[in-house]
Amino acid sequence: RRKKIVQECERLMDKPENIRNIAIAAHVDHGKTTLSDNLLAGAGMISDDTAGQQLAMDTKEDEQERGITIDAANVSMTHEYEDTNHLINLIDTPGHVDFGGDVTRAMRAVDGALVVVDAVEGAMPQTETVLRQALREGVKPALFINKVDRLISELQEGPKEMQERLLDVISDVNELIRGMTEEMDDIEDWTVSVEGGTVAFGSALYKWGVSAPSMAETGIGFPEIIEMERNDQRLELHQQSPLSDVVLDMVAEHFPNPLDAQPRRIPRIWRGDDTLDIARQMQEVDDDGEVVFMVTDISMDPHAGEIATGRVFSGTLEKGQELYVSGTAGKNRLQSVGLFMGGEREEVGHVPAGNIAAVTGLRDAIAGSTVSSIEMTPFESIEHISEPVITKSVEAQSMDDLPKLIETLQQVAKEDPTIQIEINEDTGEHLISGQGELHLEVITQRIQKNQGIPVNTGEPIVVFRESPQQESREVEGVSPNRHNKFYITVHPLSEDIVDEIRLGNVSMDMPELERREALQEAGMDKDTSQNVEHIFGTNILIDDTKGIQHLNETMELVVEGLEEALEDGPLAGEPVQGALLRLHDAKLHEDTIHRGPAQVIPAVRDAVHRSLIDAEVRLLEPIQNVRIDVPSEHMGAASGEIQGRRGRVDDMYQEGDLMVVEGIAPVDEMIGFSSDIRSATEGRASWNTENAGFRVMADNLQRETIMTIRERKGMKLELPQSIDYF
Numbered sequence: 001r002r003k004k005i006v007q008e009c010e011r012l013m014d015k016p017e018n019i020r021n022i023a024i025a026a027h028v029d030h031g032k033t034t035l036s037d038n039l040l041a042g043a044g045m046i047s048d049d050t051a052g053q054q055l056a057m058d059t060k061e062d063e064q065e066r067g068i069t070i071d072a073a074n075v076s077m078t079h080e081y082e083d084t085n086h087l088i089n090l091i092d093t094p095g096h097v098d099f100g101g102d103v104t105r106a107m108r109a110v111d112g113a114l115v116v117v118d119a120v121e122g123a124m125p126q127t128e129t130v131l132r133q134a135l136r137e138g139v140k141p142a143l144f145i146n147k148v149d150r151l152i153s154e155l156q157e158g159p160k161e162m163q164e165r166l167l168d169v170i171s172d173v174n175e176l177i178r179g180m181t182e183e184m185d186d187i188e189d190w191t192v193s194v195e196g197g198t199v200a201f202g203s204a205l206y207k208w209g210v211s212a213p214s215m216a217e218t219g220i221g222f223p224e225i226i227e228m229e230r231n232d233q234r235l236e237l238h239q240q241s242p243l244s245d246v247v248l249d250m251v252a253e254h255f256p257n258p259l260d261a262q263p264r265r266i267p268r269i270w271r272g273d274d275t276l277d278i279a280r281q282m283q284e285v286d287d288d289g290e291v292v293f294m295v296t297d298i299s300m301d302p303h304a305g306e307i308a309t310g311r312v313f314s315g316t317l318e319k320g321q322e323l324y325v326s327g328t329a330g331k332n333r334l335q336s337v338g339l340f341m342g343g344e345r346e347e348v349g350h351v352p353a354g355n356i357a358a359v360t361g362l363r364d365a366i367a368g369s370t371v372s373s374i375e376m377t378p379f380e381s382i383e384h385i386s387e388p389v390i391t392k393s394v395e396a397q398s399m400d401d402l403p404k405l406i407e408t409l410q411q412v413a414k415e416d417p418t419i420q421i422e423i424n425e426d427t428g429e430h431l432i433s434g435q436g437e438l439h440l441e442v443i444t445q446r447i448q449k450n451q452g453i454p455v456n457t458g459e460p461i462v463v464f465r466e467s468p469q470q471e472s473r474e475v476e477g478v479s480p481n482r483h484n485k486f487y488i489t490v491h492p493l494s495e496d497i498v499d500e501i502r503l504g505n506v507s508m509d510m511p512e513l514e515r516r517e518a519l520q521e522a523g524m525d526k527d528t529s530q531n532v533e534h535i536f537g538t539n540i541l542i543d544d545t546k547g548i549q550h551l552n553e554t555m556e557l558v559v560e561g562l563e564e565a566l567e568d569g570p571l572a573g574e575p576v577q578g579a580l581l582r583l584h585d586a587k588l589h590e591d592t593i594h595r596g597p598a599q600v601i602p603a604v605r606d607a608v609h610r611s612l613i614d615a616e617v618r619l620l621e622p623i624q625n626v627r628i629d630v631p632s633e634h635m636g637a638a639s640g641e642i643q644g645r646r647g648r649v650d651d652m653y654q655e656g657d658l659m660v661v662e663g664i665a666p667v668d669e670m671i672g673f674s675s676d677i678r679s680a681t682e683g684r685a686s687w688n689t690e691n692a693g694f695r696v697m698a699d700n701l702q703r704e705t706i707m708t709i710r711e712r713k714g715m716k717l718e719l720p721q722s723i724d725y726f
C-alpha cells in the first residue's frame with residue numbers, strides 16, 4: 001500500500017496544477033497535531049485507529065514526551081477531489097512562541113496556511129502571530145475551528161448558541177487578517193468565510209468535520225451533529241462526515257497551487273533583478289529552468305545524515321547536481337533527493353519546481369539558505385521576530401565528549417538560526433543563547449538525551465543591551481603610535497529605523513538605492529542615508545569624511561574596531577543596539593605599516609566606547625508580554641505573580657468561563673515563572689509569553705546590575721571613567 005502511495009506521489013509531483021503546499025499552524029494545544037494525524041490517516045498514510053495516539057508528526061522523542069510540537073516536520077500525501085488526485089505537501093509548525101523562527105521558515109515553503117482555533121478558547125496570541133507570519137510571506141489563510149464537541153458535551157450549547165460562538169471566532173480572526181492586510185497592496189481580500197468555503201468546523205478528537213460544501217452534500221449540519229454527539233454516535237458522525245475529507249477538500253479547492261501562488265509570492269520574498277530569466281522561471285514554476293531551492297529546515301537522520309528540506313521554486317532537483325549555497329564560496333553536490341511521507345523520507349528520481357523536497361549532500365546549507373544552479377541574489381532573509389534574550393552555559397561532564405559536544409552544538413545552530421552558539425574550546429564552557437527558558441531547555445535535553453552526551457548546564461542568564469540615550473560630543477580616538485586619529489560622534493537611532501533593521505527591511509545586502517529609500521522612509525535625512533558605510537546589529541556607521549587619503553583601504557579595519565566596540569559595550573560588555581556612529585574626520589599615517597590592525601582597531605574601539613559613554617549609554621533589559629488564563633478565584637494570585645516580578649498588569653477581562661490577565665514583565669524576573677504560577681494557582685492557570693523587545697532599566701537598578709554582570713564576566717569592578725552620572 002505504501003509503495004502505491006509513493007508511486008502516486010511521484011506521478012503527481014510533475015503536475016503543479018494538482019499540488020498544494022500547506023502548513024498547519026495554531027496556538028499551542030488547539031489541536032494541530034490531532035488534526036494532522038487525521039489528515040494522514042484519511043490519506044491512508046497511517047492507520048485510522050492509531051491516528052491521535054500515534055502522533056506521526058511529532059517524531060522527535062522529546063516532543064512526544066512533552067506533548068508539544070517543536071520542529072516543523074514534513075509529510076506528503078494524496079487526496080482525490082472532484083475526480084482529480086492531488087498531491088498535498090504538509091508542513092507542521094511548532095505552536096510555542098519560543099520556536100517562532102521555525103514557524104516563519106515553514107511559511108516560506110508553503111502557499112496556504114490552515115489556521116486551527118479552539119472553539120472554546122477562541123483566537124489567542126499565537127493565532128495572531130502565525131497569521132501575521134503567513135500574510136507577510138504571501139501565504140493564504142483558511143480556518144479550522146476545532147473542539148466543537150466540547151461546546152456540545154461540556155458547555156451544553158444548542159444550535160443557536162453554537163452558531164453565535166463560531167461566528168464570533170470567525171469575526172475575531174477576520175479582524176486580525178484585515179488589520180494585517182490593509183497595508184499590503186498586492187493581497188486581495190483574504191478574510192475567511194463559511195459561505196466562501198474557507199472555514200470548516202469539527203472535532204479532531206472524534207474525527208468529524210463540516211463545512212458549507214459538506215453540509216450541502218451530506219445534509220449533516222448543526223442539529224444533526226448535536227443529536228449524534230449527545231447520543232454517543234460519534235463513530236457514525238465520523239463515517240458520514242469525515243474530518244479529513246472535509247479539510248482536504250477545502251485545501252484542494254481554496255488554496256492556490258504553485259502556478260497561481262509563485263507569481264505573487266516571488267516578488268514578496270525575492271528582491272533580485274526581475275528582468276532576469278531566473279525571475280521569470282521562478283514565477284512560471286519552470287521545471288526546465290535553473291534550479292532554485294530554498295532550504296527551510298535542516299534535520300539529522302541517523303542513517304542518511306543531514307537532511308535539508310525546502311521548496312523548489314524553479315528547475316528540477318536531481319541526484320549528482322552541483323549547486324551553489326548562498327553565503328558560502330563553493331558548491332555542494334546533491335547525494336539524494338526525496339519526499340517526506342508520514343515522517344519517513346522516500347528517495348525519488350527527481351523533484352521538480354513547485355514541490356517540497358528533502359535532499360542530502362548540502363553540507364554548507366543552513367535553514368534559510370538559497371541553493372541554486374547559477375549564482376543569484378538569495379531570497380530575502382527570513383524575518384526573525386525576536387532576538388536571543390537568554391543564555392545558558394553547557395559543559396560536557398567528560399572531556400572525552402568535548403569533540404562530539406562541539407559538533408552537536410554546531411549542528412543545533414544550523415538547524416535553528418534563532419539559536420546562537422559561542423564555543424569556547426579553552427574552558428570547555430560553551431554558551432547557547434535563545435528565545436526563552438523553554439527553548440534552551442529543549443535544546444539541552446536534546447544534547448543530553450538524543451546525543452547521549454552527559455552535560456552540566458549553568459543557570460539561565462539574561463542577555464542585556466547597551467544603548468545611547470543622547471547625542472555625544474565629538475571624541476578623538478588615537479592609535480598607540482599616536483600617528484592615526486579618528487573623530488567620532490554617536491547618536492541614538494530612532495525606534496523606527498531599529499525596527500526596520502531588525503525586520504530585515506534595511507540591510508547591507510540590498511541594493512544601495514533601495515536601502516537609502518527604506519532609511520529615508522523610516523525618517524533618516526537624505527545626506528545621512530547616502531553615507532551609510534556599514535550596518536552591524538542594529539547599529540549604523542556613517543562616513544561623513546571627504547577625500548581623506550588612504551581611508552578607503554583602511555575602512556575594513558575601522559569597521560573591525562567598530563564591531564569589537566559594539567559587540568562588548570562599555571558598561572558591561574553586552575551588545576550595543578540602536579547607535580548611529582558618525583566618522584567625521586580621520587588622520588592617517590602615510591605608510592601602511594604604521595596604520596595596520598594593531599593601530600587602527602584600538603583607536604576606533606576606544607573612540608566608540610568613549611563616545612557611547614558621553615552619549616549616556618544605559619543598560620536595556622529584555623521584556624515579555626505575559627498572558628494568563630485562570631478561573632476567577634485565582635485571578636488575584638495570577639496578577640500578583642506578574643506584579644511581584646517588577647511587572648505591570650495592563651488588562652483583566654472575562655473570556656468564556658475564565659479570566660484573562662495581561663501584562664508585561666522583564667525576562668530576568670520570568671525565570672522560574674512556570675513552577676511559581678503552577679503552585680500559586682493550584683495548576684489551574686495556562687499562560688503564554690512573547691518577547692516584546694528591550695527597555696531601559698530603571699536608574700536605581702543600573703549600577704547594581706552592571707556590577708553583577710561585570711563580576712560574572714570577570715571584568716574590572718568599576719565603571720569606566722566618566723560614567724559618574726548614575
Ligand code: GDP
Pocket residue numbers: 026027028029030031032033034035067068069095146147148149150202203204205206
Ligand atoms: P497542538 O498543541 O495544537 O498540537 O494540540 P494537540 O493536537 O496536541 O491537542 C491538544 C489537546 O487537545 C490534546 O489533549 C487533544 O486530545 C485535545 N484535542 C484535540 N482536538 C480535540 C477536539 O476536537 N476535541 C476535544 N475535546 N479535544 C481535542
